[in-house]
Amino acid sequence: MDLDGTIRELAPRVLRYAIARTGDASLGEDVAQESLAALVRHWRQNGPPASAEAFVFAIARRRAVRAAVRRRLWVPIELIFNRHDGAPTPEGRAVARDEQERVRAALARIPRRDREALLLLSVAELGTAESATALGLSVSAFKMRVHRARKRLAAELEDDHDH
Amino acid sequence: MTTEPHGDLDRQLRDAFAPEPAAVARVADRALEEAPRRRASWPAIVGIGVTAAVALLAGVLAIRVSRPAGPEPAGADSPAAVEALDTRPGPALSGFFTGGALVVPVSDTDIVIIGAGERGERPPDGFGIVLVEGELR
Numbered sequence: 001m002d003l004d005g006t007i008r009e010l011a012p013r014v015l016r017y018a019i020a021r022t023g024d025a026s027l028g029e030d031v032a033q034e035s036l037a038a039l040v041r042h043w044r045q046n047g048p049p050a051s052a053e054a055f056v057f058a059i060a061r062r063r064a065v066r067a068a069v070r071r072r073l074w075v076p077i078e079l080i081f082n083r084h085d086g087a088p089t090p091e092g093r094a095v096a097r098d099e100q101e102r103v104r105a106a107l108a109r110i111p112r113r114d115r116e117a118l119l120l121l122s123v124a125e126l127g128t129a130e131s132a133t134a135l136g137l138s139v140s141a142f143k144m145r146v147h148r149a150r151k152r153l154a155a156e157l158e159d160d161h162d163h
Numbered sequence: 164m165t166t167e168p169h170g171d172l173d174r175q176l177r178d179a180f181a182p183e184p185a186a187v188a189r190v191a192d193r194a195l196e197e198a199p200r201r202r203a204s205w206p207a208i209v210g211i212g213v214t215a216a217v218a219l220l221a222g223v224l225a226i227r228v229s230r231p232a233g234p235e236p237a238g239a240d241s242p243a244a245v246e247a248l249d250t251r252p253g254p255a256l257s258g259f260f261t262g263g264a265l266v267v268p269v270s271d272t273d274i275v276i277i278g279a280g281e282r283g284e285r286p287p288d289g290f291g292i293v294l295v296e297g298e299l300r
Contacts, residue, residue, distance in 0.1 A: 011191035020180040036194030103179040122173040
């Protein structure tokens with residue numbers, strides 16, 4: 001796949017991950033754009049990396065962590081993941097739907113490490129091996145973490161539904 | 164991953180953070196069009212400098228090689244184009260080319276050399292020694 005095709009294939013996944021990771025559409029857009037631009041620069045200077053998606057998500061993860069840390073200095077995590085203030089945008093209206101709101105809130109309640117594993121694997125649709133590498137885990141350890149994360153998220157969703 | 168039995172949960176997660184299509188297009192376009200090339204500037208400058216230096220050296224070399232070693236000979240068609248020198252003691256003779264023939268005027272007649280021997284159809288240009296052997300007509 002050429003550079004243009006690769007960027008367009010990765011863009012929705014990186015953006016979705018960055019929005020989920022930072023809890024903010026605008027911040028997520030910045031993180032996604034910077035990560036993709038880094039891939040463009042690398043591609044034009046040195047050719048395509050061995051794995052474009054691993055390259056992009058490694059950068060996106062670092063930048064999202066930094067952005068999230070900066071945001072946490074101002075807003076508690078619970079508010080970040082439920083933040084819908086300001087003028088309603090089409091994006092805001094979409095994510096404000098009840099079901100999505102519920103999932104976001106449940107995700108925010110599970111442990112950070114479990115949440116990160118699900119964001120990479122399920123939201124960013126990164127492969128198991130790439131996700132494990134990004135988190136510095138073996139594939140088997142990553143699979144165990146994902147299994148645990150899914151159980152916890154499902155339990156949170158069920159509890160929320162019962163209430 | 165996204166396959167069953169977790170497919171529904173994964174889909175719920177993706178839907179919860181689904182970006183606006185316009186935002187996706189904007190991110191991709193900006194990444195492709197506006198990717199800053201901070202580290203590309205130095206190699207580019209060095210590349211331009213090396214190219215300029217090579218071009219300058221090549222130009223100087225070409226000028227030196229193409230410059231003649233001695234004075235510029237007269238035009239090939241002019242009478243002074245060729246001097247036929249007699250190797251024997253005596254005055255030098257001058258000749259000229261005309262119609263592919265070397266003509267050397269002597270006191271009563273001309274020496275005409277037609278054709279160019281081993282050097283093809285073109286008679287030799289410039290200065291040198293012409294050895295003539297044969298009958299004078």
